[in-house]
Amino acid sequence: MLVLALDTATPAVTAGVVTLNGDLEVLAERVTVDARAHGELLTPHLLAALADTGRTLADVDAIVCGIGPGPFTGLRAGMATAAALGHALGIPVHPVCTLDAIAAGTEGPLLVTTDARRKELYWATYDDGARVTSPAVGPPATLPAAPARAGTTLYGDVLTMPHTGVEHPSPAGLVRAATGQLDRPARPLVPMYLRRPDATVPGTRKRVTTP
């Protein structure tokens, strides 16, 4: 099975081509860290990775897409791309939590964090790559202790445990996190925002004359 993996929930634009024939093998990948280029780079990255393997979109059997949590409008670049590719190619798009993809394949207890901006982090805890607590958002000081951490390196002064070195989701991590989903019908592709949109109901109108 040929799988296209992509994620735009972190500052990285992640794209890769993975085969799953018993073993998981990454055939090609393109990962660029540039939080403002998700919309621009993702489709070219996907096509370039495919070209490296000598295949085209028509050869792809399934898509695995990171659904966040992510604060960047960029999160939607990946999800809109995946949804449209799945529609046009008539193939399933399997959603995976971006934090799960970062944790995939790790051993022991782990805290995974990504930048949520506004002095907060998205986070979840894992044990041997399996999720222990659900994804949440909060200030760094409120996060649970753990022997190791992965994901963003921000707030190292507060989160002082050793970092595994894995900062962004990889194509292999995305596909690994989707293990068990791929031979079933795809779940709905719904983003994890974890925050309500900023919007305030206007108060009374400002007067232009003095009463």
Place this chain on the structure above:
Amino acid sequence: MSLVLGIESSCDETGAGIAKLHPDGRIELLADEVASSVELHARFGGVVPEVASRAHLEAMVPTVTRAVTKAGVELGDLDAVAVTCGPGLAGALLVGVSAAKAYAAALNVPLYGVNHLPGHVAADTLQHGLLPSPCLALLVSGGHTQLLRVDDLAGKITEVGSTIDDAAGEAYDKVARILGLPYPGGPPIDKAAAKGDPEAIRFPRGLTGPRDAPFDFSFSGLKTAVARWVEHRERDGLPVPVEDVAASFQEAVADVLTAKAVRAANELGIGTMVLSGGVAANSRLSGLAAQRCAEAGIELRVPRPRLCTDNGAMIAALGAHLVAAGTRPSALDLSADPALPVGTVSV
């Protein structure tokens, strides 16, 4: 013959339209599907960008799916994809541009990143056929108020004038708030005005002095004048005649828009005018434009309201013009440009 999918997501409407370019150049509308998030914004009194972007992501594939079904074609029959890449809200545009690139790549067809504003003009060609060259477009919407000289929809568009502050639709929305009418303000003001006296109050006509830019517009002073008038009534303990205020405000907007547009057409020697954008749905604006154009011997073209507000069909139509003109398609590293200038028809 060519089938073009048009995708629009610059503001609060997710649009997917399909147009067919015939060998004789005629452009036929096959589908025009729109999912609007306007109701989600109503209680905020204006479009909330993050709410709009979330709604676009949810609606994009379902809207394209409906358009393909409506047109009675298969996705694989499409020959090109056109998408609004600006101007508009950055996060909203990003959803449409990302999806359009994916459709174009998956279907292996050319992609055209196009400008929303000429799209509003192209909408008219779906109803009234190809435009003569040159023509003058008066584009009035929630975000824009512009007079454009259109020599060629696929390439040569020049700005003749534009608003220096609020857009006409924005003025409608703000005045509606002053009068306690719901958002968006255009339709309720139009309705209230029908029962009011347009000459009850003489509101100012912005930028109509002898030394003012003849083809630019200003609506911010008008909005303040309405607020001042209403506040004085309230201060004096008098009831606010909502219908008369609505009619008088609407008269000021329609008067200044049509007077300047007709003058521009006359001075530039242009015999055809297109009125488009959401505010073109206004009964007084289209009525007064028809009257003044007729007096001046100008042919007026106003697309039906459905084609005036944001939609994907107009983007498909503009895409079809670009295909017909042999325009070079966009690269797949196309990005959204929230401030795309009106003269840049395609990127």
